[in-house]
Amino acid sequence: MKKLFTSLTAMLMAVSLVGCSSNKPADNTPATAAATAEAEATAEAAASGEKIGIILVGDENEGYTYAHMLGIKNAAAKLGIAESDIIWKYSIGEDQKCYDAAVDLVENGATLVISNSYGHQSYMMQAAQEYPEVTFVADTGDNAWTTGLDNFKNAFTSVYESRYVSGVVAGMKIAELNEKGELKEENFNEEGNVKIGYVGAFPYAEVVSGYTAFYLGIKSVVENVTMYVEYTNSWFDLTAEATVADDLMSQGCVIIGQHADSTGAPSQLQKNMEDNKYGFTAYSVGYNVSMLDVAPDVALTSASNVWEVFYEYAFNCWKNGENMKTDWTGGYNEGAVEITALGSAVAEGTEERVNEVIAQIKSGELHVFDASTFTIGGETPTSIMGDIDADFTDDTECLIDGYFHESEFRSAPYFAARIDGIVEETE
Amino acid sequence: MEKKTTHKAPLFHVRKKDDTTLIQAILIRAVFVVLALLVSALFIYFVTKLDPISVYTSMFKGAFGTSRRTWITIRDTCLLLMISVALSPAFRMRFWNCGAEGQVLIGGLTTAALMIYFGSKIPTVLLLLIMLVVSAAAGGIWALLPAVFKAKYDTNETLFTLMMNYLAIQLVEFFVDIWDKKQSHSVGIINMAGHGGWFPEVLGQQYTINIILVVVITVAVYVYMKYSKHGYEGAVVGESVATARYAGINVPSVIRRNVLLSGAIAGIAGFVEVAGISHTISKQTAGGRGFTAIIVCWLAKFNPFIMAIISLFLVFLDKGAAQIASDFGLNEFASDIITGILLFFILSAEFFINYSISRSEPVKEEH
Numbered sequence: 192m193k194k195l196f197t198s199l200t201a202m203l204m205a206v207s208l209v210g211c212s213s214n215k216p217a218d219n220t221p222a223t224a225a226a227t228a229e230a231e232a233t234a235e236a237a238a239s240g241e242k243i244g245i246i247l248v249g250d251e252n253e254g255y256t257y258a259h260m261l262g263i264k265n266a267a268a269k270l271g272i273a274e275s276d277i278i279w280k281y282s283i284g285e286d287q288k289c290y291d292a293a294v295d296l297v298e299n300g301a302t303l304v305i306s307n308s309y310g311h312q313s314y315m316m317q318a319a320q321e322y323p324e325v326t327f328v329a330d331t332g333d334n335a336w337t338t339g340l341d342n343f344k345n346a347f348t349s350v351y352e353s354r355y356v357s358g359v360v361a362g363m364k365i366a367e368l369n370e371k372g373e374l375k376e377e378n379f380n381e382e383g384n385v386k387i388g389y390v391g392a393f394p395y396a397e398v399v400s401g402y403t404a405f406y407l408g409i410k411s412v413v414e415n416v417t418m419y420v421e422y423t424n425s426w427f428d429l430t431a432e433a434t435v436a437d438d439l440m441s442q443g444c445v446i447i448g449q450h451a452d453s454t455g456a457p458s459q460l461q462k463n464m465e466d467n468k469y470g471f472t473a474y475s476v477g478y479n480v481s482m483l484d485v486a487p488d489v490a491l492t493s494a495s496n497v498w499e500v501f502y503e504y505a506f507n508c509w510k511n512g513e514n515m516k517t518d519w520t521g522g523y524n525e526g527a528v529e530i531t532a533l534g535s536a537v538a539e540g541t542e543e544r545v546n547e548v549i550a551q552i553k554s555g556e557l558h559v560f561d562a563s564t565f566t567i568g569g570e571t572p573t574s575i576m577g578d579i580d581a582d583f584t585d586d587t588e589c590l591i592d593g594y595f596h597e598s599e600f601r602s603a604p605y606f607a608a609r610i611d612g613i614v615e616e617t618e
Numbered sequence: 619m620e621k622k623t624t625h626k627a628p629l630f631h632v633r634k635k636d637d638t639t640l641i642q643a644i645l646i647r648a649v650f651v652v653l654a655l656l657v658s659a660l661f662i663y664f665v666t667k668l669d670p671i672s673v674y675t676s677m678f679k680g681a682f683g684t685s686r687r688t689w690i691t692i693r694d695t696c697l698l699l700m701i702s703v704a705l706s707p708a709f710r711m712r713f714w715n716c717g718a719e720g721q722v723l724i725g726g727l728t729t730a731a732l733m734i735y736f737g738s739k740i741p742t743v744l745l746l747l748i749m750l751v752v753s754a755a756a757g758g759i760w761a762l763l764p765a766v767f768k769a770k771y772d773t774n775e776t777l778f779t780l781m782m783n784y785l786a787i788q789l790v791e792f793f794v795d796i797w798d799k800k801q802s803h804s805v806g807i808i809n810m811a812g813h814g815g816w817f818p819e820v821l822g823q824q825y826t827i828n829i830i831l832v833v834v835i836t837v838a839v840y841v842y843m844k845y846s847k848h849g850y851e852g853a854v855v856g857e858s859v860a861t862a863r864y865a866g867i868n869v870p871s872v873i874r875r876n877v878l879l880s881g882a883i884a885g886i887a888g889f890v891e892v893a894g895i896s897h898t899i900s901k902q903t904a905g906g907r908g909f910t911a912i913i914v915c916w917l918a919k920f921n922p923f924i925m926a927i928i929s930l931f932l933v934f935l936d937k938g939a940a941q942i943a944s945d946f947g948l949n950e951f952a953s954d955i956i957t958g959i960l961l962f963f964i965l966s967a968e969f970f971i972n973y974s975i976s977r978s979e980p981v982k983e984e985h
Binding site for chain 1: 684686687690804806807810895896897898900902903940943944947949950
């Protein structure tokens with residue numbers, strides 16, 4: 192399974208990244224055109240002693256940053272960019288330090304500066320205003336295209352696709368449990384729906400988009416499910432994630448998904464199983480990294496990003512002196528998202544089903560946010576607006592041709608509608 | 619029954635000494651700095667397998683490698699110095715103000731609020747003056763509250779000021795949520811477009827005002843503590859409350875006044891941080907400097923010039939650590955070890971300046 196994914200990913204990357212302009216999504220964004228004039232000026236970047244500057248919110252001890260570091264190193268190796276051409280700034284907080292780091296990188300020869308955390312965005316923008324000849328990219332940021340700056344970019348993977356697929360894995364497991372009669376009375380709510388839990392970081396669009404995709408993935412396999420979402424109000428909090436997971440399980444949830452960066456939830460589920468705490472087993476669907484190390488018996492899979500694909504695109508543009516697109520995004524078609532190796536607990540036939548679904552997503556046959564698959568307020572939606580310019584008000588109709596166009600108007604997710612069957616538990 | 623009791627004498631005796639000359643003190647420090655560099659060099663060479671000289675060079679470059687880095691080092695030193703200076707009027711009375719972190723935050727919070735609500739309405743110079751006064755008042759009140767309770771009910775100021783830190787952090791979190799328009803849990807840069815309420819460049823330098831403010835306040839506090847009657851009263855209260863009372867000093871009033879001053883300066887430091895450096899507010903705005911300043915103030919024994927040197931040294935270590943992480947991929951843990959070794963030796967030097975160790979004389983057996 193994993194081998195298949197790796198080779199598929201490699202093939203895809205080879206195909207999709209020959210040229211910088213071959214990536215298709217997010218082409219509605221403005222300011223992708225004005226490229227050629229600058230191109231000549233910055234051509235042959237590497238040869239003239241120009242550097243790439245990287246600003247990271249953590250270091251290799253933090254999973255999210257580690258995934259970025261790995262992606263950067265692999266991409267650089269593939270493109271033959273020397274290690275000495277990359278300047279690293281570790282553990283840069285989302286404050287003035289980010290601006291200081293960005294300017295310092297420019298003074299040390301960087302002509303491409305990339306930061307990896309959302310909160311870096313406004314400091315990157317400040318630097319971008321001051322150094323128009325340098326390209327600044329704020330990964331996971333959302334406002335580059337609204338700034339009108341030609342040298343300020345955003346990038347975000349279409350991770351909702353792999354979340355949907357991880358939902359399919361969970362759905363298969365629920366179907367199997369149901370068939371074998373292993374579901375208990377407490378695993379159903381009063382409407383007779385199977386209970387699913389979700390550990391969310393914050394009630395933001397990025398998280399809403401993710402858990403909705405996950406839920407729809409489950410629903411594509413089993414119809415009668417209800418998902419309960421609880422927030423930790425932190426991106427990384429081992430204890431809070433474990434507590435929330437335990438709480439959801441005590442309410443009878445048999446699957447616990449997550450959009451938070453630690454291993455807290457799966458570890459707790461593994462422990463609960465070993466202690467036989469609630470008389471049933473709940474299974475984990477993780478995020479970022481495989482949870483099989485911490486939860487070998489209950490981890491099904493994790494939705495994850497392959498940042499290498501983005502870095503290869505960005506470095507290639509830098510090398511060839513081409514202007515990057517303002518919003519970069521990539522999903523299964525670009526090899527930029529994947530689910531991690533399936534655990535031993537997955538239901539029979541999962542692998543086949545997963546491959547099928549991935550193929551459908553790639554061919555465009557299946558749309559994750561297909562409006563015919565969910566309801567809002569009891570009705571099939573005919574319009575869903577999105578807040579694309581990030582000013583806190585919905586401004587753009589995103590429900591076109593029967594599905595919600597996520598990450599196409601800009602790279603950062605903006606699906607924030609609350610659909611039926613998902614209950615947000617806020618204190 | 620005969621019981622044989624032996625008094626075991628310790629091998630060494632530690633004695634306080636007051637006769638260390640300035641030259642001796644400098645020599646002792648120099649020896650310990652060299653020792654610190656040698657021990658860290660061993661760590662660097664054997665554990666990280668790097669060349670110690672190039673690591674030290676890299677640290678130096680991190681702090682002073684470019685003129686911009688030098689300015690940032692100066693800027694950060696100024697801020698740490700200012701908070702350390704803020705602590706001294708309180709510490710002089712042995713009022714353990716552990717609340718500088720909160721006082722800085724609350725000064726920063728009021729500054730940020732004024733920038734957000736009046737940044738485009740009031741001319742910057744006037745706004746800066748208002749922010750200076752309001753942040754000083756806010757920091758002052760934040761410190762005064764524990765002082766009033768200390769003066770009136772003799773409550774424990776260490777716990778009280780610490781508690782006020784958490785209050786300040788929660789307040790900042792609360793307002794960040796209100797001002798955060800993008801649900802990103804951060805305010806972002808305030809007034810990025812018009813620079814409303816930002817320190818303007820003076821003499822072509824971004825941080826000129828920061829430096830002027832710090833120098834003025836540092837000198838003023840030095841004069842206040844050393845030469846004014848009020849400053850002297852604080853010192854007397856610190857030595858002995860009973861003596862102060864006997865001398866007719868109104869102790870509660872002295873406590874209130876000095877702590878108010880302490881909090882006000884910390885509040886101004888928050889103003890400098892927000893309006894002069896980061897132009898944003900978050901619970902990281904104070905960044906632990908309120909606690910680091912305690913070490914600086916205490917090590918320097920209230921001498922502002924030594925505070926400046928210690929502040930510079932700590933900032934230097936911080937910048938150096940970041941640079942070796944960048945150059946050699948040494949993560950925070952490795953830099954922390956090097957910083958720890960350096961600090962350990964420098965603190966040890968203070969011990970040998972203030973105390974002498976001598977071989978104990980054999981104790982005669984008593985019967």
